[in-house]
Amino acid sequence: MKVRILVRLKPGVLDPQGRAVHHSLESLGFDGVEDVRIGRMIEMQVADDTSDEALTRMCEQLLANMVIEDFAIEKLTPSGEPA
């Protein structure tokens, strides 16, 4: 089973990396960019019998910093599309 975990900063948490990218896009001449937030994507191949609860614990214990980050778990089809 293929799983994608998206980790993003919680709303309200400053994102200096996103601000730097935003400024760089404007410097390159891209208009119309209003906001940029940067997060992580973790793609995992796991055993088919891995429980949702185990995936949640992986995020809480290791993959996300629960103080400042939220996470979302997406199960993917074998071709990589959200299931």
Add this chain to the structure above:
Amino acid sequence: MKVRILVRLKPGVLDPQGRAVHHSLESLGFDGVEDVRIGRMIEMQVADDTSDEALTRMCEQLLANMVIEDFAIEKLTPSGEPA
């Protein structure tokens, strides 16, 4: 318009960060993890008339390192779901 850009290492490019996470998950007792790859997620709020071509150029010029990374552009509904 909300856009999500997923940047991942090309197949075959070594991912030491993914390997470290894989080992850490095993150390924490999570069985059944077969592979871990780490990438970036960039979420942007852009003007509704931003062209697909402009988004592609943003990726090629700044957001992804085309030598070792691939990117995928997903347009999202206002609620954050893939459109």
